[in-house]
Amino acid sequence: MTQSEIHLVKYSWSVVERIDPVVAGGIFYKRLFESAPYLKPMFSESIPVQSKKLMAMIGYVISRLDKLDTILEDIKGLARRHAKYGVQEEHYEIVGGALLWTLEQALANLFTVEVKQAWATCYNLLASAMLEATAETSERA
Template sequence: MTNQQINHVRSTWAMVAALDAETVGGLFYNRLFEIAPEVRHMFRSPVAEQSKKLLSMIGYVIGKLDKLDDIIDEVAKLAQRHVQYGVKAEHYSTVATALLWTLEQGLGEEWTDDVKDAWVLCYTTLAGAMIAAAGETGKQPQQKDSTVWAGLA
């Protein structure tokens, strides 16, 4: 990611993070369950609790975007936990769709093509690392092509 893309992600995330976590998380999870009701069973915590965890995790990763090598082991552990929840490679594109939609709702006019492109790159980079790490566990096949990202750019 370029410095400009990192700045787009960080500045727009600051706007979203300033909103109520339960509201943002509610938008995200409602959208996720609307487009993929089959994943609802993977989320056992109440949406309010899950929302806080999601926003905290995203904020942490965004803070390290210029130092991704520092958190690659943590990303791998997160991926391995996701495998235990039943997450498969194809779920990452569904989550991306819900996340991008949520960001667009929260950012309104600040959601520009450049901001979207930066978020897509950010997400695909991190999700790609998670898919690769999950594939290394042998518990799910590694996504070998870019079809998981179809329609995001």
């Protein structure tokens, strides 16, 4: 990611973070389950609890975007946990779409083409790292 993309993601996230995490996460999960209702059984916790976890994890990652190497092990661990829940490669695209849609709703006119592209780049980078970690785990098994 470029410094400009990192700045756009961090700034736009600072706006989203002002929204109650249960509300913002609820918007995300509503969209996710509308897009792919078959994913709902993968979530054992309530949506409010899951929403808080989601928003906290995104915040954690975004706060360290300019030092991704410091959280790479966390990202790999997250990927391994997701694989245990049954997350498949094709689910990453669905989640990415729900995330971008949620950001568009939350940011409204601040969700410019540049912001959307920065978030897409960010998500794709993280999803690729997670998929790579999952593949490494599968190869060792």
